[in-house]
Amino acid sequence: MKAVRFHEYGDSTALSLDEIPTPEPGAGQVLIKVTATSFNPADALIRAGHLSEMLPLALPHVPGLDVSGTVAAVGPDVTDWAAGTAVAAFLPLNEDGAAAEYVLAQADILAALPDGVDPVDAAALPGVGLTAWQALFEHGELAAGQHILINGGGGAVGGYAVQLAHAAGAEVSATASPRSADRVRAYGADHVIDYTATPVTEAAKGPFDVVVNLAPTSPEDTDALAALTCDNGVFVSATTPPATEPGRGVRVARMGVHADPGQLTELLDRVKSGTLRINVTDRRPLTDLPAVHAEADRGAHSGKAVIVP
Ligand SMILES: NC(=O)c1ccc[n+]([C@@H]2O[C@H](COP(=O)([O-])OP(=O)(O)OC[C@H]3O[C@@H](n4cnc5c(N)ncnc54)[C@H](OP(=O)(O)O)[C@@H]3O)[C@@H](O)[C@H]2O)c1
Numbered sequence: 228m229k230a231v232r233f234h235e236y237g238d239s240t241a242l243s244l245d246e247i248p249t250p251e252p253g254a255g256q257v258l259i260k261v262t263a264t265s266f267n268p269a270d271a272l273i274r275a276g277h278l279s280e281m282l283p284l285a286l287p288h289v290p291g292l293d294v295s296g297t298v299a300a301v302g303p304d305v306t307d308w309a310a311g312t313a314v315a316a317f318l319p320l321n322e323d324g325a326a327a328e329y330v331l332a333q334a335d336i337l338a339a340l341p342d343g344v345d346p347v348d349a350a351a352l353p354g355v356g357l358t359a360w361q362a363l364f365e366h367g368e369l370a371a372g373q374h375i376l377i378n379g380g381g382g383a384v385g386g387y388a389v390q391l392a393h394a395a396g397a398e399v400s401a402t403a404s405p406r407s408a409d410r411v412r413a414y415g416a417d418h419v420i421d422y423t424a425t426p427v428t429e430a431a432k433g434p435f436d437v438v439v440n441l442a443p444t445s446p447e448d449t450d451a452l453a454a455l456t457c458d459n460g461v462f463v464s465a466t467t468p469p470a471t472e473p474g475r476g477v478r479v480a481r482m483g484v485h486a487d488p489g490q491l492t493e494l495l496d497r498v499k500s501g502t503l504r505i506n507v508t509d510r511r512p513l514t515d516l517p518a519v520h521a522e523a524d525r526g527a528h529s530g531k532a533v534i535v536p
Pocket residue numbers: 267268269354355358378379380381382383384385402403404405406407422441442443444464465466482483484529530531
């Protein structure tokens with residue numbers, strides 16, 4: 228099968244299109260014929276070796292954390308899934324990913340892909356959708372009537388966070404630069420803050436029960452953001468944690484997204500029912516993956532790209 232791999236950590240030129248044997252599913256595993264994967268900022272960090280200490284990989288490594296596809300074969304003890312079923316999953320960061328024609332996954336991380344959800348666009352959902360869900364509900368414990376600030380509302384995670392927070396009955400303030408402001412407003416943000424015109428810490432009208440940070444802020448800016456959280460509120464950090472504890476009973480949650488097929492099924496059901504929208508800005512062939520990484524490295528990639536083998 229064809230797979231994009233990096234044999235050493237490095238820049239985007241470390242990625243090459245290789246011909247490798249198609250893996251066979253072992254106990255508890257499913258072989259998925261990949262319909263699409265997506266590009267996540269974490270893919271570039273992993274490829275560059277920035278996470279190698281906390282996330283040692285066996286090289287060469289196939290990137291691609293998200294997958295949508297079709298079950299091609301199941302391991303000897305797998306009874307829940309059968310060949311031909313359409314599925315989606317968020318794959319483990321330290322296993323070979325879905326930038327390939329086939330990928331192995333543990334059967335217990337899969338969600339069935341409902342009819343009516345575009346199978347290519349579905350690859351844009353798992354990692355970022357789960358991050359948004361877990362930031363809001365597992366870490367932020369967001370409830371109806373609360374006021375949430377989503378810093379990074381213009382990004383892929385932010386788009387789902389805004390939609391989910393609005394659907395949960397929260398008042399939503401979200402940052403978005405002019406290129407994403409209309410989309411974020413359409414997703415249900417009550418207050419949109421153009422962080423390129425005024426720093427969010429000046430423009431945001433808090434205090435906020437929950438603040439979710441999805442942007443690459445400096446430690447100082449993160450502290451200023453955490454200061455917008457109300458007494459006994461929650462500051463959820465998916466990026467830089469605060470340099471100092473905010474005090475006042477503010478709980479700081481440093482999150483790392485994890486696979487959860489139940490949550491992913493709920494997200495897919497919402498997409499099917501039209502209450503959650505997937506935003507894909509780019510569909511690229513697998514052979515373009517090194518170019519997508521290069522664009523991301525030089526800050527020239529915005530929006531969500533799905534990668535089709
Ligand atoms: N900890 C975890 O478990 C976890 C999981 C997933 C992702 N992440 C991290 O979360 C971040 C967002 O991920 P993503 O997939 O949503 O990335 P993305 O789609 O690339 O989002 C980037 C967007 O953030 C906005 N942004 C950039 N700088 C900003 C700033 N200073 N203030 C406010 N908004 C700013 C921009 O939107 P506009 O200019 O269009 O408004 C930009 O398009 C990444 O750093 C990623 O690594 C963490």
